[in-house]
Amino acid sequence: MKKTKLSSTNQVNKTYLEDVCMGAYALGIIGSRWKFSIFFYLKDRPMRFSELKQSVQGITERMLALNLTEMERDKLLTRTVFAEVPVRVVYELTPIGMALTPVWDQLGNWGMQHKDIVSEDESKSM
Amino acid sequence: MKKTKLSSTNQVNKTYLEDVCMGAYALGIIGSRWKFSIFFYLKDRPMRFSELKQSVQGITERMLALNLTEMERDKLLTRTVFAEVPVRVVYELTPIGMALTPVWDQLGNWGMQHKDIVSEDESKSM
DNA sequence: TAAGGAGGTTACAAAAATGTAAGTAGTATG
DNA sequence: CATACTACTTACATTTTTGTAACCTCCTTA
Structure with a gap:
């Protein structure tokens, strides 16, 4: 790959x-650029390629496909093809993918704390 | 910078x-390459540049200096210069830097779970 | 004067990640 | 046969990250 x-x-x-x-x-x-965002949408419900493309602001088809392939290889999600016409491909988080939820949450909480501290420091120095 | x-x-x-x-x-x-390792050593005690260089396997002076500068800018650590001879420079985590401990821990735990699942799958398919 | 240690910096090169744009495959419908 | 739709893939360019190696500065001691 x-x-x-x-x-x-x-x-x-x-x-x-x-x-x-x-x-x-x-x-x-x-750790790569778009994975957090993809995860963010998939954690609520399975979604198809085109839905993700619309939801994840600014992502290109190439980066979306690339990240989805990696996430499937790493067993964060499953890919299901429905042989309809036109074809429908649905991505869904696996249990270990879902298990990232508290990790992301904690990371985000730390980020918020950090942002507060940095902006406090900035306002003090003015 | x-x-x-x-x-x-x-x-x-x-x-x-x-x-x-x-x-x-x-x-x-x-998220960058060496920050986890630098953090790993600093969380136990303040350390000087040369100690970190020896502890963090494989890091070059350039990457160490670069990461330490970024971490100082981002307020993860403080840099203290002792005007001795030869000069001694000590790096120490800030409170918000220390607050990363549980985040790293959780990340590591998820990593372990993930590694287990992946290696189980691999042994099944043999 | 020379050498040596600590803590870097600099110029450059290699590798990896990300972005752009166009093309592909399969199937249906007009 | 041409067009349309979804879900990609490919070739290529740009940007960013990481690595290599040499150099620098401030002192001190031989």
Whole structure:
């Protein structure tokens, strides 16, 4: 799927870190640009490709397809094809994908705290 | 600090997502390669540059300095210079930096669950 | 004067992630 | 046969991240 150069120092470092450190491993799976947004919509209900395309503001078909493929490979979601005409493809979170909910929540809470602190500091220094 | 092209679609998308979505915002701050490792060592005690360099397997001076600068800018840690000879520079997590501990923990736990599921599936299919 | 340690910085190169635009496959309907 | 629809895929360009290696500064001690 990917054309990664396995021998690059970059890749060796990445693999090593993800091997010794579960946090790095998790980030390797969920850390890319659009995955949070895709997850955000799918957690409420299964959705088809075109629905996601419309929901996830600014995403291109290429990035959506790419991320969905990776998420399927990583077992965050399942892909079901309904042989209708035109074809209907539905994406749905798996249990381990759903299990991300509290993780995302906590990450978001920390983000909010952080944003508050940073903006307080900024207003003080004015 | 960064030479980002603010007008690039890439940057516009990133900014937009981090604006509407606290999870993406948090990932923008903690999501890069070495930050987890740096955090991992600093959470136990303040450390100096050379100690971190030795502890964080495989990191180069450049990447260490770069990440520490970003983490200081983002208020995850403080940098204290002791005017000794040779100079001693100590990095220490801030409260909001420390507040990442449960976030990393949960992320790591999810990672472990995920790894288990994936390796189960692999052994089944053999 | 030279060498050495701590803590970097700089210019450059390689690799990876993201974006753009056009094309594809299968099936139906006019 | 042409068009339309969904769900992609492909070739290519741009942007960003990460790595390599050499250099720098401030002191101090030999």
